[in-house]
Amino acid sequence: MIRVAAVSDVHLGPDVTGTIRPHLAGIADHADVLLLAGDLTQHGTTDETEIVAAEFRDIGVPVVAVLGNHDYQCDSQDAITRMLQAAGITVLEGSGIVLGLPGGRLGVAGTKGFGGGFPGRCGSEFGEPEMKAFVRHSRRLADAMGTALRDLDADFRVALTHYSPVADTLAGEPPEIYPFLGSYFLAEAADSAAAELAVHGHAHAGQECGVTPGGTPVRNVALPVLRRAYAVYCLGPGGLPRASGGAESRRRSAGSSPLARTGVGEPSSGNRAFARR
């Protein structure tokens, strides 16, 4: 079994520092890896990135991150990426990494992702150049992650994004802004590789648990959603199940309880996790 810790949207800066670090002591006892799903900074500056690096460096487990829209605000995403990598944090963008962990080979592919919306209410590459560019950006990022995810030679595959792959985890956000919160392209990419888990952030007012149409469990790990330093999800025997997909799994996910916030050592078993959540 692999224990995946995750959090996002920490929005660190000189005025908000040490939010997570005090809770990371001993994380290796509870998790095998920590995923950061973007918006690590508030304004996307390199000064803030130093704070992020100090917060998450040398915590005893590998740290894998994607950037979020806030991390792009100052057009310093490349510098931010280099700084985080210098601190030992893997930053993914249309790329993947395989970690050899005690419980098996964990493959993580990631992208910031982008908006566009969800089937029935989504944008398309039509009309004005700005609209085409918007949707094309979203599609290209998702396609790159899909390719990286499928190429992973791993026992378990996790799709790590900032924007949401599904609408399930946006419940609580105003429906009008769903197209700015995620894109089904990301779910399609995760499903194309039959990923065991999709982790995202961005939707502060959303909810934690959802599932892709193909049955991949989706977790929104935005700090304002979790309200704790990180959540842990278990993959493998006794861990998160891949739903069978389709309407049945979506229905199960919709009626589930907060217990599916799989705490350390509280692995969900079978479909029960979804039934309870």
Place this chain on the structure above:
Amino acid sequence: MSDAAPQAALLETMKKAADVLHRAGIPFALAGGCAAYARGGAPSVHDVDFAIREKDADAAAQAFAAGGMTAQRPPEGWLLKAFDGEHMVDLIYRLGGEPVTGELLGRAEELEVAACRMPVLSATDLVLSWLRSLSEHYADFTVPLSFVRPMREQVDWDLVRQETAGLPFARAFLVLLEGLGVIGAAGTAGGPASPDYLAGRIERALAEDPRTHELGICVTVEQGVVYLRGEAAGERRCQLIEDVARQAAPGLLIRNEVSVIEVQPPRTQEAGA
């Protein structure tokens, strides 16, 4: 006895004083209730006010004396009083505490008042002069309200809000004007109230201002009050959100209900527990 006779006499005094200033080449503009009248207000004139620059006060006093009107400087230190028989003219060089400048007089427009053309302070400067005069000792909204109603469409209300953002009595008066429907919410320049546009503008400011970059704050405007709701990562950010919103909606009351996200420890119970 009807009011018409004293009104007419006051307007005669106004014309006479304007003539004195004009002949002496002293820059001036009509202010106060007469200016409100010139801009469409009711002819309920109780005094005659002119704005002049302080450096012209002595020349003005001499010109009035030469014109047969006595002039004196009362101890207030911001005006000169001239007497035309029993009628008094105030020659004000600090208007609502602000010095009368060439720029202020330059913004005045030539209007016809009681069949006589003379410079009249701009509607925005007039409103500012009244709002800046409000204080604990003079918080009567009735008179400025009667002045403002007929000229509301001539006033740059966004500028008035900006200029009076730090004046509680002025802000209270603006809230009253909104409540009475005399003016719209900030950003609507006296047009139909559209709090939605204002809320949109504040939300954009919160997202785009480099001090905040906050996307998740819900902004609503109700009865001239801006409500900010949501969560931020720290105390200072809650304050910055309020600062940016205040700047985007000058003069409006802000209710900041943004709270700080409390981060709990992760769950650490062991397997099988």
